Amino acid sequence: MTSRRVGADVALFAVLLGLLLTWTIGTPLFASPDEPAHLYKAYGTAHGQATGTPISEELSNIRRFDVPEEMGQSPGAMCWIFQPEVPVSCETPGRSPAGVSTAAVYPPFWYGVVGGGARLLDQDTSQRAYRAIGAALCAALIAAAIAVARRSPAGRTTPLLLLGLAPMTLFLSGSVNPNGFEVAGFLLLWTLCLHASHERAPTRLGGLLVGGVAAMLLLSRFASAIWLLAGAVVMAVVLGVAGVRRFLVRPFLVPALGITGAAVIVLLGWSRYAGAEAEDPRLATDASTWDVVQASWERTPEYLRQMIGILGWLDTRLPWFVYLLFALVTVVAIAGAALSREPRLMVATALVAAGVIVVPIAVNVVTARSAGLIWQGRYTLPLFAMLSVLGMLGWQRWLDRQPAETGRRVSIGFGVVVASCFVVAEIAAFWQMLRRFSVGASGKVWLDEPLPWRPSVAPLTLIAINAVAVVVFTALVLFCAWRPVLGADTGPPTRDRAEPESAG
Numbered sequence: 001m002t003s004r005r006v007g008a009d010v011a012l013f014a015v016l017l018g019l020l021l022t023w024t025i026g027t028p029l030f031a032s033p034d035e036p037a038h039l040y041k042a043y044g045t046a047h048g049q050a051t052g053t054p055i056s057e058e059l060s061n062i063r064r065f066d067v068p069e070e071m072g073q074s075p076g077a078m079c080w081i082f083q084p085e086v087p088v089s090c091e092t093p094g095r096s097p098a099g100v101s102t103a104a105v106y107p108p109f110w111y112g113v114v115g116g117g118a119r120l121l122d123q124d125t126s127q128r129a130y131r132a133i134g135a136a137l138c139a140a141l142i143a144a145a146i147a148v149a150r151r152s153p154a155g156r157t158t159p160l161l162l163l164g165l166a167p168m169t170l171f172l173s174g175s176v177n178p179n180g181f182e183v184a185g186f187l188l189l190w191t192l193c194l195h196a197s198h199e200r201a202p203t204r205l206g207g208l209l210v211g212g213v214a215a216m217l218l219l220s221r222f223a224s225a226i227w228l229l230a231g232a233v234v235m236a237v238v239l240g241v242a243g244v245r246r247f248l249v250r251p252f253l254v255p256a257l258g259i260t261g262a263a264v265i266v267l268l269g270w271s272r273y274a275g276a277e278a279e280d281p282r283l284a285t286d287a288s289t290w291d292v293v294q295a296s297w298e299r300t301p302e303y304l305r306q307m308i309g310i311l312g313w314l315d316t317r318l319p320w321f322v323y324l325l326f327a328l329v330t331v332v333a334i335a336g337a338a339l340s341r342e343p344r345l346m347v348a349t350a351l352v353a354a355g356v357i358v359v360p361i362a363v364n365v366v367t368a369r370s371a372g373l374i375w376q377g378r379y380t381l382p383l384f385a386m387l388s389v390l391g392m393l394g395w396q397r398w399l400d401r402q403p404a405e406t407g408r409r410v411s412i413g414f415g416v417v418v419a420s421c422f423v424v425a426e427i428a429a430f431w432q433m434l435r436r437f438s439v440g441a442s443g444k445v446w447l448d449e450p451l452p453w454r455p456s457v458a459p460l461t462l463i464a465i466n467a468v469a470v471v472v473f474t475a476l477v478l479f480c481a482w483r484p485v486l487g488a489d490t491g492p493p494t495r496d497r498a499e500p501e502s503a504g
Contacts, residue, residue, distance in 0.1 A: 023174030032175030046115030063104035072098035089452035109219035138173035141184035152194035154396035164385030167309035167429035186382035211259030283372030306377025333391025
């Protein structure tokens with residue numbers, strides 16, 4: 001039985017990696033947000049250039065890394081960046097000077113792993129290699145999250161984790177950008193919370209897992225500190241006083257707080273050493289706090305669309321039904337919390353839903369006078385992914401109150417609806433991404449030859465591979481969730497044991 005479960009986990013990882021690699025191949029070089037900056041930072045970190053060299057008359061966070069000329073962008077890349085109707089074919093041959101990065105002062109963990117991996121493979125000038133390594137890291141974290149979720153008491157609701165894999169998550173995971181790694185890491189951290197009621201959760205192993213994942217995230221993205229604090233508050237609400245007390249024990253707290261605290265100290269030390277500052281006089285505004293709040297509120301619908309997916313350099317909108325399908329799955333997740341009839345779970349879900357709206361506004365208020373309204377919708381993805389876990393908890397509470405046959409039917413129907421929404425949305429998003437770069441966002445839909453631009457694999461072939469990969473991946477998620485429901489799991493059920501009031 002153990003070997004079968006491990007085999008399913010490995011299969012999930014392999015298929016998911018294949019899916020992400022279709023995004024890696026289909027996305028033109030430097031077509032992801034700030035990809036040049038992250039690429040040069042990763043190369044520099046792997047070659048001992050911690051923060052690069054300051055550039056006179058530039059902001060302190062914009063620095064130069066010594067990178068090979070072959071890693072430069074096309075000198076005409078701006079002809080299609082921010083121009084959704086212009087295909088990539090407008091680029092002129094050649095390379096622009098390489099090495100200038102706006103990510104120079106960012107925490108180094110992710111950059112060291114990706115850049116170090118590329119250097120170890122002797123592919124440290126290949127942008128595709130950096131992308132593939134980043135995709136492998138994300139695939140491993142997401143597969144681990146699914147494995148953790150399906151072994152929890154809420155395992156039969158695991159398909160709801162697909163909510164965290166919005167097109168923007170997959171797009172970022174297949175490019176040189178630590179944002180995808182951050183979302184995948186938080187998805188794993190949130191799923192660990194599904195085992196909070198297990199008798200071994202408040203132990204040294206539990207503390208090591210929580211502290212290790214938290215440290216990894218803190219040392220990769222500054223914004224991770226916001227989501228760690230938010231997650232701690234939300235889980236405290238879910239667990240209640242009795243549940244929180246279970247974790248106030250030395251075996252759990254020493255490794256959890258010790259590792260996390262050490263990461264915070266390292267992050268503060270790094271920030272001081274690197275001179276990290278959230279300042280950009282070019283974008284700063286002297287608008288009143290109320291004006292900033294109002295402007296941020298008016299941008300909220302756009303932030304939400306960006307969160308689900310406005311690809312490229314925020315210039316590639318997806319078909320309208322993609323946003324609708326993810327809105328539907330979001331409603332399903334929130335409905336689970338409502339059906340649970342557990343006040344703490346409903347309050348926690350309301351806090352997360354409100355946070356998706358309020359946190360961007362709050363951050364813009366803080367940064368307006370120094371760096372302007374800096375928020376982008378993709379930054380909210382780690383918090384948004386938490387809705388999937390809260391929805392899983394809610395649906396499991398409701399299913400536990402139903403007759404066995406009703407629970408089986410609802411579990412299967414629930415999974416089919418969520419999985420169908422995910423598959424249709426992912427394929428449509430990938431197709432539109434290829435369309436935008438090949439012929440322009442409003443160009444022909446059937447991407448047959450001739451094309452102004454095409455990736456190394458013909459678009460229609462790549463779409464077919466992507467479709468097969470996403471269908472197989474989703475089928476594996478469903479199968480893993482349904483094994484106990486369908487009676488295929490002949491071993492003893494995996495159930496966490498705890499007092500009802502401390503379940504979380």
